Amino acid sequence: MIRRFLSIFEPFILMLLGTVxxxxxxxxxxxxxxIVGYVADVAIFLLFFLHGAKLSRAAIWDGLRNWPxxxxxxxxxxxxxxALGLGLTALPFVDARMATGVLFLTLLPSTVQSSIAFTAIARGNVAAAVCSASFSNLLGILITPALVALLMRNAGNAGAMSIESVETIIVQLLVPxxxxxxxxxxxxxxVTRRKAMLTIVDRGSILLVVYxxxxxxxxxxxxxxxxxxxLLLIGLLSCALLAIVLALTLTIARLMRLPREDAIVLLFCGSKKSLASGVPMAGVLFPAAxxxxxxxxxMLFHQIQLIACAVIARRYADRADARVEAMAPVA
Known part of the structure; x- marks a missing residue:
C-alpha cells in the first residue's frame, strides 16, 4: 500500500519533500x-548558463514557422x-500570505521536460512542443519579473521589484x-551529451534554494x-486552476481548428508551470524569509499537474493506438 502510494510521486518530488x-x-x-545562499546563487548561475548552452538556435527558427x-x-x-491568478487571489477566503504564492505561481513560464514528455506520450507534435516550451522559458526570464513588478505591486503584495532586483535578475539569470x-x-x-550533469545541476540548484x-x-x-x-486550500485552488486551464486550452484548440497533434501541444505546454524556473526566480524576487x-x-501545483497530465497523456495515447488499430488492414 505504501509503495503504491509513493509510486504516484516522481523521485524528485520526494527529494523536495525531504528537503522541506x-x-x-x-x-x-x-x-x-x-554560505547556503552563496552556494545556491552559484548553482543558479550555472543552471541558466547550461540551459542557454543547450537551447538550439535551429529550434528557435523552426519554432517561428508555427507562430499561431x-x-x-x-x-x-x-x-x-x-488573469485567473488575480481572480483566485481576490477571493475573500484567500489570505494575503497564500495569495502572494498563488499569484506568483500563475506568472511563471511553462515547463520544458514534462511538457515535451507528455506530448510525446500523447502522440502529439514533439518538435512544436520543444519550441513552445523553450520559447516560454526563454521569454519567462523577462516576462515573469515584469509581471511580478506590475501585478504584485498593484495587488499590494510584497515582491515588487527594486533596482537591485532588476540588477540581480540580469546578472544571475539573463547574463549566464x-x-x-x-x-x-x-x-x-x-553539454548535450552530459544530460546527467545538467539534471544534477538543475535539481541540485532547486533543492539548495528550497532548503x-x-x-x-x-x-x-x-x-x-x-x-x-x-495547505488544503492551496491544493483545492491548484486543482481548480489546473482544471480551468485544461478546459481553456481545449476550447482554444477547437476555435483555432488546430490539428490533433498541435492541440496536444497547447494542452500540455499551456497548462504547465515550471518549478525549475520558479524556485530560483522566487529566490531573486522576494526576501528570503x-x-x-x-x-x-x-510545489503543490507542480505535483498535481504531473499526476493529472500523466493520466490525460495516457488516455490520448490509448485513443491514438486504438485509431491506428482500427485503420490497420485486416489480414
Whole structure:
C-alpha cells in the first residue's frame, strides 16, 4: 500500500519533500545560512548558463514557422494564467500570505521536460512542443519579473521589484543564459551529451534554494503561520486552476481548428508551470524569509499537474493506438 502510494510521486518530488523536512528540523542559521545562499546563487548561475548552452538556435527558427500555436501557448501562459491568478487571489477566503504564492505561481513560464514528455506520450507534435516550451522559458526570464513588478505591486503584495532586483535578475539569470547560448557553438555538443550533469545541476540548484528558503522561513516562524487548512486550500485552488486551464486550452484548440497533434501541444505546454524556473526566480524576487511561503503553492501545483497530465497523456495515447488499430488492414 505504501509503495503504491509513493509510486504516484516522481523521485524528485520526494527529494523536495525531504528537503522541506530537513529545513524544518535543521534550518541553516547565521553564517551557515549565508554560505547556503552563496552556494545556491552559484548553482543558479550555472543552471541558466547550461540551459542557454543547450537551447538550439535551429529550434528557435523552426519554432517561428508555427507562430499561431506558439502565440496561443504564450497567451495561456502569460495572459490567461495571470488573469485567473488575480481572480483566485481576490477571493475573500484567500489570505494575503497564500495569495502572494498563488499569484506568483500563475506568472511563471511553462515547463520544458514534462511538457515535451507528455506530448510525446500523447502522440502529439514533439518538435512544436520543444519550441513552445523553450520559447516560454526563454521569454519567462523577462516576462515573469515584469509581471511580478506590475501585478504584485498593484495587488499590494510584497515582491515588487527594486533596482537591485532588476540588477540581480540580469546578472544571475539573463547574463549566464545569454553567455551560455553565445558559447553554444563550442560547448553545446558537450553539454548535450552530459544530460546527467545538467539534471544534477538543475535539481541540485532547486533543492539548495528550497532548503535555504524554507530554512529562513522556519526561523521566522513559518509553520506557526501556515496551517493544515491553508495547505488544503492551496491544493483545492491548484486543482481548480489546473482544471480551468485544461478546459481553456481545449476550447482554444477547437476555435483555432488546430490539428490533433498541435492541440496536444497547447494542452500540455499551456497548462504547465515550471518549478525549475520558479524556485530560483522566487529566490531573486522576494526576501528570503518570504520565499518558503511563496513556494508552497508552486510545489503543490507542480505535483498535481504531473499526476493529472500523466493520466490525460495516457488516455490520448490509448485513443491514438486504438485509431491506428482500427485503420490497420485486416489480414
Amino acid at each position: 523536512v530537513l529545513a524544518s528540523l535543521l534550518p541553516a542559521r547565521g553564517q551557515a545560512a549565508t 500555436l506558439h502565440l496561443a501557448v504564450l497567451g495561456v501562459t502569460f495572459v490567461a494564467f495571470p 543564459f545569454v553567455a551560455g547560448h553565445v558559447l553554444r557553438p563550442w560547448i553545446g555538443a558537450w 535555504g528558503a524554507f530554512g529562513a522561513a522556519v526561523v521566522e516562524g513559518l509553520w506557526s503561520r501556515v496551517s493544515l487548512g491553508d 518570504q520565499v518558503g511561503v511563496i513556494l508552497l503553492p508552486l
